[in-house]
Amino acid sequence: MRSDGARSTIGLRIGAVAGLLFLHLPLALIFLYAFTTEEKSYAFPPPDYTLKWFAVAWERQDIWNAMALSLQVGITATVAAIILGTLAAAALARTRFFGREAVSLLIILPIALPGVVTGIALRSAFDLAEIPFSFWTIVLGHATFCVVVVYNNAVARLRRTSPSMMEASLDLGADSLQTFRYVMLPNLATALLAGGMLAFALSFDEVIVTTFTAGQQSTLPIWMLTELVRPRQRPVTNVVAVFVVAITLLPILGAYYLTRGTEQVAGQGK
Amino acid sequence: MMDASTAGAPVPRERLSLRISDFLFERPRLLILLLLGAPLLWIGVVYVGSLLAMLTQSFFSIDEFTGQVVYEFTFKTYAQLFRPSNLDIIVRTVIMATCVTITGALIAFPIAYYAARYASGRVKALFYIAVMLPLWSSYLVRVYAWKLILANEGVLNWGVEQVGLSPVRDAILALPVIGGASLSFSYIGTFLVFVYLWLPFMILPIQASLERVPLTMIEASGDLGARPRQTFRKVVLPLAIPGVVAGSIFTFSLTLGDYIAPQIVGSSRLFLGQAVYVYQGTAGNLPLAAAFSVVPILVMAVYLVVAKRLGAFNAL
Numbered sequence: 325m326r327s328d329g330a331r332s333t334i335g336l337r338i339g340a341v342a343g344l345l346f347l348h349l350p351l352a353l354i355f356l357y358a359f360t361t362e363e364k365s366y367a368f369p370p371p372d373y374t375l376k377w378f379a380v381a382w383e384r385q386d387i388w389n390a391m392a393l394s395l396q397v398g399i400t401a402t403v404a405a406i407i408l409g410t411l412a413a414a415a416l417a418r419t420r421f422f423g424r425e426a427v428s429l430l431i432i433l434p435i436a437l438p439g440v441v442t443g444i445a446l447r448s449a450f451d452l453a454e455i456p457f458s459f460w461t462i463v464l465g466h467a468t469f470c471v472v473v474v475y476n477n478a479v480a481r482l483r484r485t486s487p488s489m490m491e492a493s494l495d496l497g498a499d500s501l502q503t504f505r506y507v508m509l510p511n512l513a514t515a516l517l518a519g520g521m522l523a524f525a526l527s528f529d530e531v532i533v534t535t536f537t538a539g540q541q542s543t544l545p546i547w548m549l550t551e552l553v554r555p556r557q558r559p560v561t562n563v564v565a566v567f568v569v570a571i572t573l574l575p576i577l578g579a580y581y582l583t584r585g586t587e588q589v590a591g592q593g594k
Numbered sequence: 595m596m597d598a599s600t601a602g603a604p605v606p607r608e609r610l611s612l613r614i615s616d617f618l619f620e621r622p623r624l625l626i627l628l629l630l631g632a633p634l635l636w637i638g639v640v641y642v643g644s645l646l647a648m649l650t651q652s653f654f655s656i657d658e659f660t661g662q663v664v665y666e667f668t669f670k671t672y673a674q675l676f677r678p679s680n681l682d683i684i685v686r687t688v689i690m691a692t693c694v695t696i697t698g699a700l701i702a703f704p705i706a707y708y709a710a711r712y713a714s715g716r717v718k719a720l721f722y723i724a725v726m727l728p729l730w731s732s733y734l735v736r737v738y739a740w741k742l743i744l745a746n747e748g749v750l751n752w753g754v755e756q757v758g759l760s761p762v763r764d765a766i767l768a769l770p771v772i773g774g775a776s777l778s779f780s781y782i783g784t785f786l787v788f789v790y791l792w793l794p795f796m797i798l799p800i801q802a803s804l805e806r807v808p809l810t811m812i813e814a815s816g817d818l819g820a821r822p823r824q825t826f827r828k829v830v831l832p833l834a835i836p837g838v839v840a841g842s843i844f845t846f847s848l849t850l851g852d853y854i855a856p857q858i859v860g861s862s863r864l865f866l867g868q869a870v871y872v873y874q875g876t877a878g879n880l881p882l883a884a885a886f887s888v889v890p891i892l893v894m895a896v897y898l899v900v901a902k903r904l905g906a907f908n909a910l
Contacts, residue, residue: 332712336704336707336708336712339704339705339708340704340705340707340708340709343701343704343793344705344724346701346790346793347725347728347794348724350736350739350742350743350790351732351736351739353739353742353743354735354738354742365745365747366742366745366747367747368742368747368748368749369752404636407632408632408633411629411630411631411632411633412629412630412633412634414629415629415633419622419626421623421626430634430637430638430641431633431637433637433641434637434641436843436847436894436898437851437891438851438867438887438894439848439852440852440853440870440871441645441851441887442641444874444883445644445645445647445648446644447874447880448644448647448648448651448880449640449643449644449647451647451651451880452647452650464640468636468637468640468641471633471636471637475633494619499609499612499615500611500618501611502611503615522730525730525731526730529731529732529733529734531734531854532733532852532853535871536874545733545734548738549734552737552738552741561738565732565735565738568732568735569731572732573727576726576727576730576731577723577727580722580723580726584719
């Protein structure tokens with residue numbers, strides 16, 4: 325429904341704004357504490373402000389290692405998710421066949437079930453199959469729940485793309501591969517990019533499944549978790565937190581701008 | 595659908611790729627199978643395989659003396675699950691999930707209602723981004739933020755002392771069960787973190803269901819003599835319920851499985867997710883951890899069946 329010019333009550337406005345503040349003010353605190361001079365406690369207000377923690381964080385090799393691992397895992401899992409998610413979306417978007425509902429449920433399952441279930445399930449499987457923890461065990465877990473994100477984006481776009489375009493391309497003599505490359509891909513591209521970006525943000529930030537599949541390896545969120553449980557230099561953790569927020573913020577905003585307004589393209593209205 | 599074979603018929607020799615295309619076009623089922631092969635293999639083998647592995651693990655047991663897993667079929671581990679201390683964990687978690695869900699819905703509703711009904715243009719986009727950003731990013735950072743807020747020397751206590759409310763705080767902390775040594779070591783703290791973490795998951799489906807309420811229906815209600823309050827209660831609210839239920843699927847499921855938040859902010863008494871983590875890690879009792887994680891699956895299965903009846907899936 326669209327705004328009809330009716331005025332909202334003051335109570336509703338206060339409720340909405342207060343809710344949004346509740347959602348965002350705590351994050352501001354993370355930024356503030358990255359500049360505090362107090363490193364042993366979370367004293368508020370901070371006694372004084374300094375930039376030195378950024379320099380300290382920069383020098384820490386363990387942070388760089390964790391970040392490198394997180395980036396590698398994120399990129400690998402995203403690539404796998406884009407390929408698998410697109411294939412699944414292409415198969416399920418406009419078709420009807422026996423077991424279709426079951427298959428789409430299966431794809432959504434990794435995010436419908438609590439993360440700890442996915443984690444312990446993978447851990448059980450690695451244990452039974454005697455697979456040692458490695459880079460690939462982390463990727464395996466991440467890709468599994470990243471597929472859903474790409475799949476959702478791709479399916480939504482495919483449903484809005486007219487199938488007659490594809491038929492026209494085939495009529496005009498293109499083969500399936502050409503049709504995919506020149507007709508479907510340009511249509512899908514932004515949806516896939518958006519899905520990929522969200523998948524990357526999800527993977528870069530993931531900690532619940534990762535603790536079960538990483539063994540002794542340390543991704544950036546796992547590094548942070550260790551610091552939270554056994555704090556060493558608290559403000560350094562804040563610097564890393566600020567960085568994690570920044571690096572996940574960009575792909576999410578990117579994904580938003582890429583998919584914004586696509587509902588109107590097909591003329592479906594609200 | 596048109597007939598693909600007529601398109602290529604007059605051409606005597608086609609490119610191989612075209613022949614393959616035609617071949618597949620005439621056999622849509624084969625095409626679906628080829629497309630689905632890789633993703634199904636992945637989800638089927640990696641995920642479902644893992645779930646089955648977990649289920650299998652839960653029927654093994656641990657040798658009390660050696661601490662090694664005995665790979666023999668037994669119900670012993672499930673018997674352990676029903677010990678009073680473990681049942682406590684399950685009940686505690688389900689109660690927490692219920693409280694978090696209800697509170698989340700109450701806080702989310704005004705935001706969703708305003709965004710759906712009154713916001714437009716830039717404000718609406720702003721609302722959307724403001725809700726979506728925390729949904730996709732920085733789970734751990736957001737838990738951490740509450741450790742800063744609730745710490746004894748932190749901002750909340752600072753604020754409480756500024757306005758002279760420390761007796762109230764102390765009275766709340768002195769309450770049995772939900773109280774504790776300080777806010778960051780109490781159920782209240784854990785509860786606040788959960789509500790905060792899952793709020794966006796509640797807002798978006800409610801907003802989606804509210805946006806689908808046709809304006810004409812609200813006008814009709816007004817024309818028929820209902821006051822705005824009546825319209826809200828009798829027309830808007832019932833239509834928003836599927837959205838609330840859809841949101842509650844997330845808040846409920848996420849609370850059931852989370853083990854990070856109560857570990858960082860909370861008392862020493864375990865929640866379900868923590869129990870899974872502790873048993874598989876330090877205790878080395880993978881079978882009991884697996885049995886524990888069957889619980890949220892069952893709870894969610896029941897929850898999903900009820901939610902489906904309430905029409906939640908149309909609101910997703």
